Amino acid sequence: MGCSNCSSNSNGTPLGCKNNGTCGSDGCNKMTVFNWLSNMELVGEKENSNIIEVRFKNSRKEFYRNSEDLTISIGDLVIVKAEKGYDLGHTTLKGGLVPIQMKKKQRDPKEELFPVLRKAAQKDIDIWTKSREKEEQIKKKSREMAIRLDLKMKISDIEFQGDGSKATFYYTAAGRVDFRQLIRDMAQEFKIRIEMKQVGLREEASRLGGIGSCGRELCCSTWLNDFRSVTTSAARYQQLSLNPQKLAGQCGKLKCCLNYELDFYQEVLKDFPKSNTKILTEKGIAYCQKIDIFKGLLWFVYKNDSINWHEFTAKRVKEILKINAEGKKINSLEDYAVFQSIDNQEFQNVVGQDSLTRFDKKKKKRKFKAKATGK
Numbered sequence: 001m002g003c004s005n006c007s008s009n010s011n012g013t014p015l016g017c018k019n020n021g022t023c024g025s026d027g028c029n030k031m032t033v034f035n036w037l038s039n040m041e042l043v044g045e046k047e048n049s050n051i052i053e054v055r056f057k058n059s060r061k062e063f064y065r066n067s068e069d070l071t072i073s074i075g076d077l078v079i080v081k082a083e084k085g086y087d088l089g090h091t092t093l094k095g096g097l098v099p100i101q102m103k104k105k106q107r108d109p110k111e112e113l114f115p116v117l118r119k120a121a122q123k124d125i126d127i128w129t130k131s132r133e134k135e136e137q138i139k140k141k142s143r144e145m146a147i148r149l150d151l152k153m154k155i156s157d158i159e160f161q162g163d164g165s166k167a168t169f170y171y172t173a174a175g176r177v178d179f180r181q182l183i184r185d186m187a188q189e190f191k192i193r194i195e196m197k198q199v200g201l202r203e204e205a206s207r208l209g210g211i212g213s214c215g216r217e218l219c220c221s222t223w224l225n226d227f228r229s230v231t232t233s234a235a236r237y238q239q240l241s242l243n244p245q246k247l248a249g250q251c252g253k254l255k256c257c258l259n260y261e262l263d264f265y266q267e268v269l270k271d272f273p274k275s276n277t278k279i280l281t282e283k284g285i286a287y288c289q290k291i292d293i294f295k296g297l298l299w300f301v302y303k304n305d306s307i308n309w310h311e312f313t314a315k316r317v318k319e320i321l322k323i324n325a326e327g328k329k330i331n332s333l334e335d336y337a338v339f340q341s342i343d344n345q346e347f348q349n350v351v352g353q354d355s356l357t358r359f360d361k362k363k364k365k366r367k368f369k370a371k372a373t374g375k
Contacts, residue, residue, distance in 0.1 A: 051109060052116065053093035053101060054080055057132075057159045058207045059225070061092065063102060065113040077120035079162065084193070088120055088128045088162030124162065131160035138190055142169060145185050153177045156204045166193040172204050202227045205251035212249065219256055230254035236275075237265045239291060268293045273317050280329045286310070300333055310337040 050066040064080045066072060076091045093101060099109050120128075135158045142155050153173040160167050167190070171177075183194045199207070206220035220227070235247055235258060249255040272291060279286040279300055286300040289309060298317055299309045310333040312320075320330055330336060 049095070051094075051098045051102070051113065052078075052091055053098055054078060054089040054116075055092045056087065056089040058157075059221075060159070062089075063098070063107060063113055064116050066116045068116065068118075070116060070119060072116070072119070077125060079117045079120050079124055081114040081117055082161060082163075082166075085161060085163040085165050086117060088124055127164050128160075128162050131162075131164040135160060138167065141189065142182075142186055145182055145189075146179075149182055149185075151177055151179060151182060153179065156199070157207050164192070166195065168195045168197055170197050170199050170204070170207065172199060172201060200227075201251040201253055202256075205249065210250050212255075213246075214257075218250065220251075224256060227256070228259055230256060230258050234258040234262045237262060237269065265293065272314050273298065273321065277317065277321065279317070279320055279333070280324045281333060282329055282331050283333075286333055297338070302333070310334065312337060 050069065051063055052066055052072060053061055054064055055061045062080075064078075070078075072078060072091050072094065074091055074094060077088060078091055079086050079088055081087075102109050139155060139158045142158075146153055146155060152175070153171045155169055155171045157170040158167055159170070169186075177198075179196055183196065186194050202220060205218060206224075209221040210218050212218050230253065232242060232247075232254070234254070235242055238258070238261065240247065240258075247254055247258070269291075272293065273288070275288055275291060277288045277298075281302075283302060285303045287303065288298055289301050289306075290299045292298075296314050298312050298314060300312060300317075301307075301309055312333075316336055316338075320336060323330060
């Protein structure tokens, strides 16, 4: 992620603002919402026009009511009321798009919301910055405390409140954890109020971020805000190998991207014979081994000969199934296959077709002209 505030050194290497998506310029923030209604007058209930959306560390967002009618722009640091004390965050959304966002998140605009106290002063920003600088050190110490108490949990992230009086510890665990003694030890060590919040493995990955196998940032840490269940049937529909190492993401669960094209595969496979289709021939029963929805092809093999694959179109397979439905058997797969077998196909060596030096400029040969010498 990068924005206009991230400078570069003399070599052109991006230095980064080191704010991890919280720089406030709204150019590299996680799950940023573009306010496409910013230049339009709000239509509807005027009492809801003073609601703003504020983003805190990572992707945590909350709605607050600007009851004091402060002049607030997107990206401004504001002080908002918390349950105890105050918190500090960036303004991410205001105007007519806020009620739409609240409806999407199933929030009622008429409910009681915490107010916006004021714009953040330099003193507030200094307190917030010092608190954030202590997060890594406190996280390391809290993990050591949990290990000493033999607690089966992993503390993955810490979020300080804006006034520095409270810290929320995010952790993952397989089951229920009795961390009462841990809270007492941490409160005595760090002299702050402690809140423990258990998160799932997917939410942990979205908070920590990372690079996926595709080479891009994780979807859950950039734009994905709902974690739908992913099952192995999604991989089966797409003819993917059920290899846990390839199908699992950094969270250890099945990759969310398995659901992206699932609807397309399910729609197209309605016109294909099922993957467990059997063809009855005089040579024996043939089973379906592979389906290619893009080429519209299926491959079948005999029960006693799994080496030779026979290629069929979806239309040809339906014709054969109609013959089998009438109680008849076809003579052999070879009579209907597009190719006789995989052994009879002619393969071409494509390794040497593209030379590695094909983009290099060819050196022009110098033409030496014989000079006439006069006597």
